[in-house]
Amino acid sequence: MRKMLAAVSRVLGVAQKPASRVLVASRNFANDATFEIKKCDLHRLEEGPPVTTVLTREDGLKYYRMMQTVRRMELKADQLYKQKIIRGFCHLCDGQLLLPLTQEACCVGLEAGINPTDHLITAYRAHGFTFTRGLSVREILTELTGRRGGCAKGKGGSMHMYAKNFYGGNGIVGAQVPLGAGIALACKYNGKDEVCLTLYGDGAANQGQIFEAYNMAALWKLPCVFICENNRYGMGTSVERAAASTDYYKRGDFIPGLRVDGMDILCVREATRFAAAYCRSGKGPILMELQTYRYHGHSMSDPGVSYRTREEIQEVRSKSDPIMLLKDRMVNSNLASVEELKEIDVEVRKEIEDAAQFATADPEPPLEELGYHIYSSDPPFEVRGANQWIKFKSVS
Amino acid sequence: MAAVCGLMRRPLEQVTVRDAINQGMDEELERDEKVFLLGEEVAQYDGAYKVSRGLWKKYGDKRIIDTPISEMGFAGIAVGAAMAGLRPICEFMTFNFSMQAIDQVINSAAKTYYMSGGIQPVPVVFRGPNGASAGVAAQHSQCFAAWYGHCPGLKVVSPWNSEDAKGLIKSAIRDNNPVVVLENELMYGVPFELPSEAQSKDFLIPIGKAKIERQGTHITVVAHSRPVGHCLEAATVLSKEGIECEVINMRTIRPMDIETIEASVMKTNHLVTVEGGWPQFGVGAEVCARIMEGPAFNFLDAPAVRVTGADVPMPYAKILEDNSIPQVKDIIFAIKKTLNI
Numbered sequence: 133m134r135k136m137l138a139a140v141s142r143v144l145g146v147a148q149k150p151a152s153r154v155l156v157a158s159r160n161f162a163n164d165a166t167f168e169i170k171k172c173d174l175h176r177l178e179e180g181p182p183v184t185t186v187l188t189r190e191d192g193l194k195y196y197r198m199m200q201t202v203r204r205m206e207l208k209a210d211q212l213y214k215q216k217i218i219r220g221f222c223h224l225c226d227g228q229l230l231l232p233l234t235q236e237a238c239c240v241g242l243e244a245g246i247n248p249t250d251h252l253i254t255a256y257r258a259h260g261f262t263f264t265r266g267l268s269v270r271e272i273l274t275e276l277t278g279r280r281g282g283c284a285k286g287k288g289g290s291m292h293m294y295a296k297n298f299y300g301g302n303g304i305v306g307a308q309v310p311l312g313a314g315i316a317l318a319c320k321y322n323g324k325d326e327v328c329l330t331l332y333g334d335g336a337a338n339q340g341q342i343f344e345a346y347n348m349a350a351l352w353k354l355p356c357v358f359i360c361e362n363n364r365y366g367m368g369t370s371v372e373r374a375a376a377s378t379d380y381y382k383r384g385d386f387i388p389g390l391r392v393d394g395m396d397i398l399c400v401r402e403a404t405r406f407a408a409a410y411c412r413s414g415k416g417p418i419l420m421e422l423q424t425y426r427y428h429g430h431s432m433s434d435p436g437v438s439y440r441t442r443e444e445i446q447e448v449r450s451k452s453d454p455i456m457l458l459k460d461r462m463v464n465s466n467l468a469s470v471e472e473l474k475e476i477d478v479e480v481r482k483e484i485e486d487a488a489q490f491a492t493a494d495p496e497p498p499l500e501e502l503g504y505h506i507y508s509s510d511p512p513f514e515v516r517g518a519n520q521w522i523k524f525k526s527v528s
Numbered sequence: 529m530a531a532v533c534g535l536m537r538r539p540l541e542q543v544t545v546r547d548a549i550n551q552g553m554d555e556e557l558e559r560d561e562k563v564f565l566l567g568e569e570v571a572q573y574d575g576a577y578k579v580s581r582g583l584w585k586k587y588g589d590k591r592i593i594d595t596p597i598s599e600m601g602f603a604g605i606a607v608g609a610a611m612a613g614l615r616p617i618c619e620f621m622t623f624n625f626s627m628q629a630i631d632q633v634i635n636s637a638a639k640t641y642y643m644s645g646g647i648q649p650v651p652v653v654f655r656g657p658n659g660a661s662a663g664v665a666a667q668h669s670q671c672f673a674a675w676y677g678h679c680p681g682l683k684v685v686s687p688w689n690s691e692d693a694k695g696l697i698k699s700a701i702r703d704n705n706p707v708v709v710l711e712n713e714l715m716y717g718v719p720f721e722l723p724s725e726a727q728s729k730d731f732l733i734p735i736g737k738a739k740i741e742r743q744g745t746h747i748t749v750v751a752h753s754r755p756v757g758h759c760l761e762a763a764t765v766l767s768k769e770g771i772e773c774e775v776i777n778m779r780t781i782r783p784m785d786i787e788t789i790e791a792s793v794m795k796t797n798h799l800v801t802v803e804g805g806w807p808q809f810g811v812g813a814e815v816c817a818r819i820m821e822g823p824a825f826n827f828l829d830a831p832a833v834r835v836t837g838a839d840v841p842m843p844y845a846k847i848l849e850d851n852s853i854p855q856v857k858d859i860i861f862a863i864k865k866t867l868n869i
Contacts, residue, residue, distance in 0.1 A: 251612065285645030292643035299611050299648070304635050310601045311636055314608020314616075321564070321590065321614060328612075344601025351596070505642045506680055508649035509704040513783065515680075520821040528646065 164188040165465035169399045175382045175389035175419075181406035185398050189467045192458065195244065195397055196468075197476050199236040199455050202260040204484045205269050209259065209276055217492055218276045221290050221303075223257040235424050237397040237454035238361055239264045242329060244397070245404025251319065253299040253312045254331035256291040257361075261331075265298035270487040279494035286497040287505065306332060306339030309358070313345040316356035316417070327355040327411040329404075335366020337380050346384050346417070353416035357407045358384060360421045361394065368439040381421035394422030395452040398461075425452070500525065541727065546716040548690035549579050549655075552697035553617065555729050557587055560615060563701055566593040566602055567619030567656075576621050577657065577716055603629035603654070607636045607706075610652035615701060620656035623672045623710065630675075637706035638681035651704045655697065658686070658710035659753065659804045660853050666841035671805030673752065676708045677781040677814070683735050684781040686710040688756040690720040692779055695733025703735060710781070712754045738785040740792070744774035747798035747863055750789055750815055752778040755802045755835075755854055762859040773863065781811060786818045793824040798866050799832040802854055807836040835862045 164186050172180045206224045213222045239260035242252070254261050262272050267283050275282030276290055283293050291303040299315060302308035312330025319326040332342065337360050349356045360380040364371050371378045381389035388410070392403040400422060407418045436445070462468040503515035503524030515524045543551070557563050569576045571584035571594040584592040595602040599620065606618035620626040626633065637650045659671040676684045683705055687693040693711065700707035725731055741756060742763055749759045756777045763773035774792050778785070793799050799819060801812030812834035819825060819832055838852040 253608075283645070284643065284647065287645040288643040292640075294644040294647045299608070300640075300644070302636070304631055307604060307631055307636055310604020310632065311608035311611065313601075314605035314610075315612040316608075317605055318609045318612035318614045321609070341598075341600040341604060344596075344598035345604065347596060348598065348601055348605060352593075505644075505646040507683070507705045508641050508646070508651075 159469060160466075161189055161468065162466045165461075165467055167398055167461055167465075169396060169402060170393045172393075172399075172403055173381065173391035175379075175384075175391075176386075177388045177390065180390055181399075181402040185402050187398060187461070187467065189462075191244070192462045192467050193472075193476070195240050196455070196458055196462065196473060197480060198240045198243075198264060199397065199458065200477060200480045201269060201483065202236045202239060202263055203455060204480050205263065205272065205487075206259060208273065208484050208488050212273070212277065212488065212492070218290075219278065221256065222276070223290065224259070235361060235363065235394070236260060237400055238394050238422050238424060241394075241397040241400025242359070242404050244401040246327065246329065246408050249297065249324070250326050250408065251297045251299070251315050251328040252331070253302070253308050253315060253328065255305060255308055255333060255336060256301065256303050257333070258291065258293060258301040262293040262295060262298065262301065265295045267293065267295045268487070269484055270490050273487045273491035274494050277491040277494070278496060279491065280497040281490065281494040285501070285505075306336040306341050308332065309336070309339070309342045310345045312358075313349045313354055313356050313417075316349065316354040316411075317352065319355050320353070325412050327357055327408050329357045329359055329408075331359045331361060333366060334360060334362040334364065334371050334378075334380060335369070335374065337383060338375055346387055346419075349417040350384075350387055353414060355411035355414075356417040357404070357411055358387070358417060358419040360419070361424055362421055363424045365440070368434070370439065379421075381419055384417070384419040387417050387419050389419035389421065391421045391423065394424035395454045395457065397454055397458055504528075540721040540723065542719045543690045543694075543722045544717055544719045545687070545690050545693045545711075546577065546579050548694040548720075548722065549697050549711065550581060550583070552694040553580065553701070554583060554586070556698055556701040557583065557591060559729070560701075561591075562613065563615045563617065564591040564593065564609075565617045565619065566595055566606060568595055568597060568621050570594060570619050575619075577713060579711075579716065580619070599625050599628040600632060603632040604636060606652050606654075607632050607650060610637070610650045610706075611640070611648060615651050615653075617653045617655060617701060620654060622661075622668060622713070623656050623658040624668050624670055626654065626656070626672065633676070633682070633706070633708070634679055638679050640681075641705070642681055649704045650706050652706050653697075653700045653703075653709060654706070655700070655709035655711060657713035657716070659712055660837070660842060660849075661713045663844060663846070663849065664842075665844040669842035671710075671803070671837065672708075673710055673781050673803065673805055674810045674814075676710075677784075677811060679782075681706070682782060683707040684710065685735055685779060686752040686781055687779065688715070688753055688777050689718075690722055691726045692733060692739075692777070694722070694726055695731055696735070696779065699732045699735050702732070707735070710753065715754050718757075733779065736780050736783045736785055738779055738788040739777045740774060740788065741777045742773065742775040744772035744796065746772050746796055747774065747800060747867060748776060748789065748792040748796045749773045749800050749802060749859070749863065750776045750778060750812075751802040752781060752811065753804065755804055755859075758854065758856050758859055759802055761856045762863065765856070765860060766863060771863070771867065771869070778811075784814065784818070786815070786822065789815060790819065790822050790824040793819060794827045797827050797829040799824075799828065800835060800859070800862050800866055801832070802835040802859055804837050804853055807834060807839055810834070810836055812836055830866050830868065833862050833866050835859050
């Protein structure tokens with residue numbers, strides 16, 4: 133019996149697990165399944181991403197876990213903010229407890245479509261990307277609570293988290309787009325076939341510097357994937373009230389574009405693979421519009437109902453939660469069982485809880501370090517405090 | 529014996545400030561392939577002021593890049609490239625146009641190393657002519673030393689002569705931090721002797737260190753950029769009257785070398801600052817404030833005095849323009865007033 137179970141486990145690519153999991157694993161799961169995904173609207177492109185995609189069980193479980201982690205992490209941040217343990221700005225990328233729905237599919241789907249050696253930069257709604265790019269929930273929450281164990285040592289907060297090949301977290305709307313084009317320039321300069329995903333929102337899409345970046349990226353054929361996360365609201369201003377043209381995937385004009393269902397993680401993944409391949413082939417930049425919905429308010433200080441109706445929010449929620457969508461697909465195609473997904477939920481909840489406890493208990497950064505990290509690679513020097521007698525040491 | 533010595537001595541090169549910057553960039557481009565230059569007209573035009581003459585021919589399209597007229601865009605691109613590990617030199621045709629891009633310089637470049645908790649350095653250089661030129665009127669004549677000097681996270685240098693220009697641009701390029709290099713268009717064509725050390729490919733002038741250009745005992749005169757030359761002229765005139773000025777060339781605006789100025793003031797007991805920029809909240813104001821806060825205050829025999837540009841947008845007509853920037857006579861007057869002569 134054990135030998136048979138072991139053999140089955142190997143076939144399914146599942147490692148040896150404790151008893152309860154072995155029971156689950158002894159069900160014959162499919163290795164993979166094929167799904168139809170929405171066709172993308174195209175601009176200046178003959179062909180788009182494929183309309184079917186194969187999802188392996190392994191990938192499905194991975195994406196599910198990642199999306200749940202991002203959601204739960206954001207919900208926890210929400211909670212900590214309401215308890216005033218997180219201060220300042222807190223732009224979340226999740227939905228609320230009972231009514232899910234938002235941008236988890238974007239960050240997990242984008243990451244699934246690129247390599248860890250590719251690059252990504254986004255605006256201030258960045259916690260999800262910080263996670264998918266490799267930082268732990270603990271480091272992220274601890275940065276949000278402003279403690280020394282935070283990924284930026286408490287110096288940056290919500291909008292300024294960095295990781296390898298992840299350039300933040302940027303607070304000035306639109307400024308990250310020329311930065312992303314610059315990172316793409318470095319990719320081309322170094323000749324390593326890497327691309328840079330440069331994200332911005334529907335609100336930022338009207339910034340002039342974005343058009344400057346489009347122009348130079350196209351002129352110089354930079355491997356830049358411009359990605360507009362269209363959640364239909366720039367703070368309290370709906371897209372119809374902000375943009376003369378809301379076809380954001382066409383706003384790059386001479387840059388080919390595609391409009392993608394941003395609530396379907398498989399759609400996002402396929403589109404990203406397509407876009408990255410386009411850039412890697414040396415054809416220059418491409419633009420992707422991800423259609424999503426921001427269930428929450430703009431940030432923690434915005435209840436989100438003064439500029440739209442509750443009916444609208446309800447409708448979107450009930451129809452397209454990215455996590456429910458993936459779950460249904462996996463269960464219905466026998467890629468996973470409801471129980472094992474529930475187990476993942478439990479594990480994720482614990483991970484978040486542990487991280488939140490750490491983030492709440494970790495001490496604040498030592499005052500002596502207030503002046504640190506002004507300059508890189510320099511010998512220590514003195515930094516002035518609130519008056520001439522208060523001096524801080526600055527260490528690189 | 530004298531004839532033999534004469535034969536052995538190497539003649540000192542006369543190099544214009546423009547050529548000194550050009551040499552500095554050329555040497556750094558050669559030394560490190562991550563260094564590249566971008567800006568308007570820097571490549572095929574050889575530079576709007578010919579500072580990058582010959583570089584495109586030598587290094588090609590990959591390393592010398594002509595940009596469209598998109599300051600905010602290309603400054604952001606330079607900062608992004610620096611974040612990804614390259615070492616860009618971003619030229620602003622004049623620093624007046626950097627105002628369009630100032631968000632990228634301050635919020636994306638200067639603050640990032642700090643905000644990231646020491647994870648993300650930004651080794652970018654922003655350079656170009658700063659301050660008054662001749663007859664270009666108000667929108668093309670502003671000095672940005674005080675604006676950039678205000679911001680932690682930036683380094684700001686202001687070369688005067690060829691030695692400064694070459695040594696500082698090389699140091700700026702090798703620095704792992706964002707450095708603003710404030711050149712001066714009227715100085716580009718001025719030749720100076722380059723001392724022999726400055727002819728070495730590893731000649732660097734440290735950022736954050738001022739230079740005493742002329743020793744003196746009666747008064748300390750502090751300046752940056754072109755006005756350093758005016759101060760030296762004033763010193764020559766005053767020397768004939770028995771007044772010996774100690775002229776300090778700041779070379780760096782941030783981090784400011786206040787110690788050199790303090791030591792000098794403790795010797796001379798008098799201070800005059802000279803700058804081309806506007807008086808309010810300027811470089812001179814900062815020098816005076818710091819002198820008050822430090823040990824040198826007790827050595828002052830008279831209040832410190834500032835000589836600056838006039839508090840007006842730069843006018844066009846020659847007589848008006850001439851009187852809107854500090855002239856040698858204005859410096860002499862201020863020195864004599866301070867010395868109560």
